[in-house]
Amino acid sequence: MTQFWFDRAWLPTGWARGVRVTIDGARFGSVTVGVESAPGDQRHALAIPGLxxxxxxxxxxxxxxxxxxxxxxxxxxxxxxxxxxxxxxxxxxxxxxxxxxxxxxxxxxxxxxxxxxxxxxxxxxxxxxxxxxxxxxxxxxxxxxxxxxxxxxxxxxxxxxxxxxxxxxxxxxxxxxxxxxxxxxxxxxxxxxxxxxxxxxxxxxxxxxxxxxxxxxxxxxxxxxxxxxxxxxxxxxxxxxxxxxxxxxxxxxxxxxxxxxxxxxxxxxxxxxxxxxxxxxxxxxxxxxxxxxxxxxxxxxxxxxxxxxxxxxxxxxxxxxxxxxxxxxxxxxxxxxxxxxxxxxxxxxxxxxxxxxxxxxxxxxxxxxQHAAGIAPGNSADFVTLADPETLAGAGDDALDRWVFASRGAIDGVWRGGVQRVADGRHVGGDAIRARYRATLARLIA
Known part of the structure; x- marks a missing residue:
């Protein structure tokens, strides 16, 4: 079981502060609001569900x-x-x-x-x-x-x-x-x-x-x-x-x-x-x-x-x-x-x-x-963390407005089914996939 703590997170009820979630396998376990982080938690400023x-x-x-x-x-x-x-x-x-x-x-x-x-x-x-x-x-x-x-x-x-x-x-x-x-x-x-x-x-x-x-x-x-x-x-x-x-x-x-x-x-x-x-x-x-x-x-x-x-x-x-x-x-x-x-x-x-x-x-x-989305118990643990808190600072909705309209490179991490697939804005296995793509395109459009 993995634990995360978010200063702010978008839940089905809207923005919440001090959100602690557990991930059990590929799914969210508990979601607790208004708490401080605990030892061993992975800490992030902003979290939203993946789209x-x-x-x-x-x-x-x-x-x-x-x-x-x-x-x-x-x-x-x-x-x-x-x-x-x-x-x-x-x-x-x-x-x-x-x-x-x-x-x-x-x-x-x-x-x-x-x-x-x-x-x-x-x-x-x-x-x-x-x-x-x-x-x-x-x-x-x-x-x-x-x-x-x-x-x-x-x-x-x-x-x-x-x-x-x-x-x-x-x-x-x-x-x-x-x-x-x-x-x-x-x-x-x-x-x-x-x-x-x-x-x-x-x-x-x-x-x-x-x-x-x-x-x-x-x-x-x-x-x-x-x-x-x-x-x-x-x-x-x-x-x-x-x-x-x-x-x-x-x-x-x-x-x-x-x-x-x-x-x-x-x-x-x-x-x-x-x-x-x-x-x-x-x-x-x-x-x-x-x-x-x-x-x-x-x-x-x-x-x-x-x-x-x-x-x-x-x-x-x-x-x-x-x-x-x-x-x-x-x-x-x-x-x-x-x-x-x-x-x-x-x-x-x-x-x-x-x-x-x-x-x-x-x-x-x-x-x-036909797939439940959102940071909620039982749902697939699919979520995105936003970096650059200075650019995205402010109330939760301000962060979304800035992400959509005024920010580049704001995504820090992406987890899908409880597995981190993106770290520091880059897919963790992306280099090999990009290399194979380049070789494929070079042959197809030569």
């Missing part, structure tokens, strides 16, 4: 920065996607493991302690399924194990290139499956997971999955999470209306029994009625502000959604620049630019923007990944 990252495509970390050139006047998500197809053409399971491990190291170093891997790279380079249908899923599990991050694996069903069951294009050959093949993939993936990992499913989008296929695969989730891309681009919304007469989020809410198990990724382009209805469903909106900005996708209607009591979480999606605080900062800054005022995502009861965003994405992320 969940609800949406990652780990292999895309390897192409970060490779698409930042103007290719045509209307450069957008769809032209970026062609770069992505070219990058993944040669990836092997070993390549995916090396790239994804580096992404997970960077997530831990910036304060994420669990990831929802929206995993759609299943097939060999010729488009045929590997002899082991979960060969690529095994690479993801290996990367999570090596880095130490918690994992919610979300195998993706992807069958078509557009609404109405249009045949997939050549660049999608490594994604596609039929329903029977997806059943085999899900079961093989489930068998790979360590005890503290969990499994959901991810119908990729309404572009890639027909209504009948969606009905067929949803039972595979059981009570587990269901994640889906929805309304990420204006072109997607227009195509949905042309095909079904309904916008993507509108169609899902009317036809798919969307509830608290669901996480709609992006949901950027919604009407006010859709926004309120999504909030009322109990589902989580999985926002990826840095990627959405990088791709020029648009700005989520966060203020309307907040006023409707909607639940949110954050993800790193394309992993163009992995930074938990950066995702929260971009979320608020996008709203300030859209509305031309400040502190948009705080309110009268929670005036600190940093604290409001942290609390909402912690709760929404835990729901979306």
């Amino acid at each position: 969940p990252n609800v949406h990652s495509h780990g292999f895309q970390r390897g192409m970060a920065g490779l698409s930042e050139r103007r290719g045509r006047p209307d450069d957008d998500f769809w032209s970026w996607r062609e770069v992505m197809y070219r990058f993944l053409d040669r990836l092997t399971p070993d390549d995916v493991a090396a790239i994804t491990a580096l992404a997970y190291v960077e997530m831990l170093e910036t304060g994420f302690t669990r990831v929802g891997e929206f995993h759609y790279l299943h097939n060999d380079t010729d488009g045929r399924r590997y002899a082991d249908p979960a060969a690529m899923a095994a690479a993801i599990v290996a990367a999570a194990g090596e880095s130490g991050i918690g994992l919610t694996l979300l195998p993706v069903f992807y069958a078509h290139s557009d609404f109405g069951g249009v045949a997939p294009v050549h660049g999608q050959r490594r994604f596609v499956s039929d329903v029977d093949g997806f059943v085999a993939l899900v079961e093989a993936s489930r068998a790979l997971l360590p005890a503290d990992a969990n499994l959901g499913i991810a119908p990729h989008s309404l572009r890639a999955v027909t209504a009948d296929e969606l009905t067929a695969i949803l039972p595979l989730a059981g009570t587990g999470p269901v994640h889906i891309h929805a309304a990420e681009q204006v072109k997607e919304v227009a195509a949905s209306v042309a095909h079904s007469g309904a916008r993507p989020v509108e169609w899902l809410l009317a036809n798919a029994d969307v509830d608290a198990r669901w996480c709609l990724i992006h949901a950027t382009h919604m009407t006010d009625a859709e926004t309120r209805a999504l909030a009322e469903s109990g589902a989580v909106a999985g926002l990826c502000p840095v990627t959405e900005a990088n791709l020029g996708d648009g700005i989520f209607p966060a203020e309307t959604y907040r006023l409707a009591q909607g639940r949110i979480a954050i993800g790193t999606d394309s992993n163009i620049c992995i930074d938990a605080a950066g995702e929260l900062r971009m979320m608020e800054y996008a709203q300030r630019l859209a509305h031309r005022r400040r502190a948009v995502l705080a309110d009268e009861t929670e005036t600190s923007v940093g604290a409001a965003l942290f609390a909402r994405t912690l709760a929404g992320g835990a729901q979306a990944l």
